Amino acid sequence: MIYITRRERFNAAHRLFREDFTDAKNLEVFGKCSNPNWHGHNYELYITVKGIINKQTGFLVNLKRLSKMIRMHVIDKLDHKNINLEVEFMQGKLASTENLAVGIWHELEPFIHELDTELHCVKVVESENNHVEFYGN
Amino acid sequence: MIYITRRERFNAAHRLFREDFTDAKNLEVFGKCSNPNWHGHNYELYITVKGIINKQTGFLVNLKRLSKMIRMHVIDKLDHKNINLEVEFMQGKLASTENLAVGIWHELEPFIHELDTELHCVKVVESENNHVEFYGN
Amino acid sequence: MIYITRRERFNAAHRLFREDFTDAKNLEVFGKCSNPNWHGHNYELYITVKGIINKQTGFLVNLKRLSKMIRMHVIDKLDHKNINLEVEFMQGKLASTENLAVGIWHELEPFIHELDTELHCVKVVESENNHVEFYGN
Amino acid sequence: MIYITRRERFNAAHRLFREDFTDAKNLEVFGKCSNPNWHGHNYELYITVKGIINKQTGFLVNLKRLSKMIRMHVIDKLDHKNINLEVEFMQGKLASTENLAVGIWHELEPFIHELDTELHCVKVVESENNHVEFYGN
Amino acid sequence: MIYITRRERFNAAHRLFREDFTDAKNLEVFGKCSNPNWHGHNYELYITVKGIINKQTGFLVNLKRLSKMIRMHVIDKLDHKNINLEVEFMQGKLASTENLAVGIWHELEPFIHELDTELHCVKVVESENNHVEFYGN
Amino acid sequence: MIYITRRERFNAAHRLFREDFTDAKNLEVFGKCSNPNWHGHNYELYITVKGIINKQTGFLVNLKRLSKMIRMHVIDKLDHKNINLEVEFMQGKLASTENLAVGIWHELEPFIHELDTELHCVKVVESENNHVEFYGN
Numbered sequence: 001m002i003y004i005t006r007r008e009r010f011n012a013a014h015r016l017f018r019e020d021f022t023d024a025k026n027l028e029v030f031g032k033c034s035n036p037n038w039h040g041h042n043y044e045l046y047i048t049v050k051g052i053i054n055k056q057t058g059f060l061v062n063l064k065r066l067s068k069m070i071r072m073h074v075i076d077k078l079d080h081k082n083i084n085l086e087v088e089f090m091q092g093k094l095a096s097t098e099n100l101a102v103g104i105w106h107e108l109e110p111f112i113h114e115l116d117t118e119l120h121c122v123k124v125v126e127s128e129n130n131h132v133e134f135y136g137n
Numbered sequence: 138m139i140y141i142t143r144r145e146r147f148n149a150a151h152r153l154f155r156e157d158f159t160d161a162k163n164l165e166v167f168g169k170c171s172n173p174n175w176h177g178h179n180y181e182l183y184i185t186v187k188g189i190i191n192k193q194t195g196f197l198v199n200l201k202r203l204s205k206m207i208r209m210h211v212i213d214k215l216d217h218k219n220i221n222l223e224v225e226f227m228q229g230k231l232a233s234t235e236n237l238a239v240g241i242w243h244e245l246e247p248f249i250h251e252l253d254t255e256l257h258c259v260k261v262v263e264s265e266n267n268h269v270e271f272y273g274n
Numbered sequence: 275m276i277y278i279t280r281r282e283r284f285n286a287a288h289r290l291f292r293e294d295f296t297d298a299k300n301l302e303v304f305g306k307c308s309n310p311n312w313h314g315h316n317y318e319l320y321i322t323v324k325g326i327i328n329k330q331t332g333f334l335v336n337l338k339r340l341s342k343m344i345r346m347h348v349i350d351k352l353d354h355k356n357i358n359l360e361v362e363f364m365q366g367k368l369a370s371t372e373n374l375a376v377g378i379w380h381e382l383e384p385f386i387h388e389l390d391t392e393l394h395c396v397k398v399v400e401s402e403n404n405h406v407e408f409y410g411n
Numbered sequence: 412m413i414y415i416t417r418r419e420r421f422n423a424a425h426r427l428f429r430e431d432f433t434d435a436k437n438l439e440v441f442g443k444c445s446n447p448n449w450h451g452h453n454y455e456l457y458i459t460v461k462g463i464i465n466k467q468t469g470f471l472v473n474l475k476r477l478s479k480m481i482r483m484h485v486i487d488k489l490d491h492k493n494i495n496l497e498v499e500f501m502q503g504k505l506a507s508t509e510n511l512a513v514g515i516w517h518e519l520e521p522f523i524h525e526l527d528t529e530l531h532c533v534k535v536v537e538s539e540n541n542h543v544e545f546y547g548n
Numbered sequence: 549m550i551y552i553t554r555r556e557r558f559n560a561a562h563r564l565f566r567e568d569f570t571d572a573k574n575l576e577v578f579g580k581c582s583n584p585n586w587h588g589h590n591y592e593l594y595i596t597v598k599g600i601i602n603k604q605t606g607f608l609v610n611l612k613r614l615s616k617m618i619r620m621h622v623i624d625k626l627d628h629k630n631i632n633l634e635v636e637f638m639q640g641k642l643a644s645t646e647n648l649a650v651g652i653w654h655e656l657e658p659f660i661h662e663l664d665t666e667l668h669c670v671k672v673v674e675s676e677n678n679h680v681e682f683y684g685n
Numbered sequence: 686m687i688y689i690t691r692r693e694r695f696n697a698a699h700r701l702f703r704e705d706f707t708d709a710k711n712l713e714v715f716g717k718c719s720n721p722n723w724h725g726h727n728y729e730l731y732i733t734v735k736g737i738i739n740k741q742t743g744f745l746v747n748l749k750r751l752s753k754m755i756r757m758h759v760i761d762k763l764d765h766k767n768i769n770l771e772v773e774f775m776q777g778k779l780a781s782t783e784n785l786a787v788g789i790w791h792e793l794e795p796f797i798h799e800l801d802t803e804l805h806c807v808k809v810v811e812s813e814n815n816h817v818e819f820y821g822n
Contacts, residue, residue: 003544006540053509058505
């Protein structure tokens with residue numbers, strides 16, 4: 001069993017808030033992240049897949065194909081977007097890094113099998129000081 | 138003459154567009170950066186000041202005071218904000234990294250003299266692939 | 275189950291040596307790290323906690339509160355300190371990165387439950403070439 | 412149980428191809444990496460070992476000795492070399508990062524026990540966007 | 549006057565040697581870098597241009613166009629190539645980082661004017677420990 | 686004229702204080718950095734030299750020789766040392782990053798000419814947030 005990780009990046013705007021909270025309550029719970037005019041991040045995404053090395057190619061997975069798949073199913077939906085307003089898989093959810101990692105897992109996981117490999121970890125880095133990891137359950 | 142550089146960081150949303158352009162024209166000129174729903178970045182700011190080492194302290198400048206000054210005059214105005222809508226010194230200007238660097242220079246420069254030093258460079262890093270430097274003229 | 279990691283930093287002096295060793299023996303076992311006049315590092319600390327996402331907030335844990343807790347129980351005791359002389363939880367132990375990681379775990383773990391989450395990993399980075407991880411047992 | 416990681420680096424040339432493939436087929440499967448004139452990388456190698464802290468030294472392992480062992484058994488065989496032509500433990504294998512990680516494990520593992528510790532992970536970073544991890548099975 | 553820098557990357561193989569030197573002499577002067585079977589690097593290229601901010605766009609230069617230009621005139625000629633054998637603008641020159649920086653300047657400079665800006669610096673990073681800068685004279 | 690930069694690293698302890706100040710005054714001026722029991726840093730040192738490319742070698746300077754020279758005249762005096770107590774060229778000076786950069790210049794500059802090149806810049810990085818540059822006057 002070998003693990004390979006591909007990094008991709010996206011820039012997005014978001015806001016942490018609940019519609020059923022007052023502005024004051026949102027500020028108390030979410031701090032500056034609740035700013036109604038949005039703020040944003042350079043997100044880094046690390047996708048780790050695992051499996052057996054293909055004897056024919058020496059690869060676990062063709063990284064070009066993995067990268068293309070991540071871009072099609074994840075990056076194109078998030079890059080230069082507003083996570084609250086424009087990202088379908090985040091609708092009805094708080095735009096936290098935690099929910100983002102779980103959402104990205106569910107967008108990507110059904111397609112990873114086409115590469116004869118298995119999704120192991122979705123890691124989302126929001127800043128040099130914070131990151132989230134999700135292993136699927 | 139010695140140069141000392143302090144790094145600070147801010148996260149913000151922005152959009153590149155002109156009101157007098159159609160959406161199609163904005164897309165053509167500014168690409169994905171013109172998204173009407175905003176996107177955002179983790180910006181890094183490097184402020185370099187220069188001058189003579191103070192014999193009493195061994196410092197060019199007290200970095201705590203420099204950091205506090207940068208936060209008061211620059212970071213607090215930008216962090217977790219929408220650059221187009223909420224940053225006074227960027228009003229009426231395109232929210233490009235170039236204009237941001239020039240704007241930050243003009244916000245900070247009048248106060249740097251209180252530290253008996255001189256502003257040398259404002260460097261704004263928008264992503265690992267792009268950064269801008271402004272030396273005041 | 276989701277994992278979130280917070281990075282904090284501290285600068286400290288230390289020395290690796292045993293009082294029951296001669297200087298020559300200390301030099302043999304601990305090399306330059308046994309210098310009686312101390313040396314020091316910029317340490318990076320990565321604290322990973324795990325648990326279930328809170329549906330109300332979209333968070334596993336409020337990162338402001340986690341950061342505050344790490345600073346109160348760990349960083350304030352280590353930052354700009356001499357690990358051998360001034361850090362209570364390291365008394366009677368060799369000031370190695372390994373012992374530091376274990377010591378930090380025991381300082382922090384009893385309080386992490388207040389955040390309705392569980393401590394998963396303490397990672398201490400001593401330099402770009404060396405780091406230690408401790409998972410609690 | 413504690414985990415300690417040592418980073419070492421090597422620069423090498425390589426090529427991904429199969430002798431039983433035509434050039435066109437190699438290009439199709441391996442892309443630019445099949446260039447017959449070679450290309451190369453700055454590889455980063457992270458070796459993680461695990462075990463019990465030695466009470467006498469406060470160490471899991473003497474990092475100088477670990478570093479020396481990695482250099483002798485791995486780095487000296489790879490650094491400033493052509494992986495396809497000059498690295499004995501890679502003969503008859505595709506020079507992929509996956510095979511490199513597995514090969515390094517088998518070169519290093521028999522010697523790690525001399526340090527009274529156990530090999531946990533071999534991580535090979537080929538670029539800022541790609542890395543591979545192998546845990547021994 | 550404002551300065552903007554774009555980073556691009558390429559992976560390449562090379563060898564430092566003189567045909568008029570014996571192997572022993574090459575080894576003496578160029579060390580491990582003279583290995584006849586090549587070695588390689590992940591190179592980072594930082595291109596800095598300077599000029600006046602365009603009032604219409606807020607840009608010094610459209611970074612998409614700058615990036616495309618660097619790729620066409622520099623990266624496509626170097627990436628996944630053997631610098632000694634396959635890079636036309638390096639023929640007859642030693643494949644040192646110094647000569648590479650000068651060569652890249654001359655490949656790129658004639659085209660930079662199309663972007664109404666001026667080439668300021670070519671910086672080539674060969675490893676985390678070494679980099680070269682060339683300012684055109 | 687070409688510029689080449691070599692990075693070296695050292696770990697050291699230091700303390701910022703004046704003997705003619707009271708402890709309270711030292712704390713006021715130098716903050717936590719005045720801790721009588723020392724603290725420390727992982728310092729990064731970037732040495733930039735400039736000159737003409739040697740046609741015979743393609744080098745501005747042999748980096749092995751430059752590295753060796755920096756180690757002999759600078760790193761060996763600072764690494765795993767106490768800057769206040771053990772570094773001769775810092776005696777009688779405040780152990781600030783500014784004074785360190787100037788001191789390193791004067792230690793190194795007389796020898797750089799042996800390499801047929803000229804010292805251009807000494808850059809000392811004390812932490813990811815602070816660094817100092819000295820150009821010799």
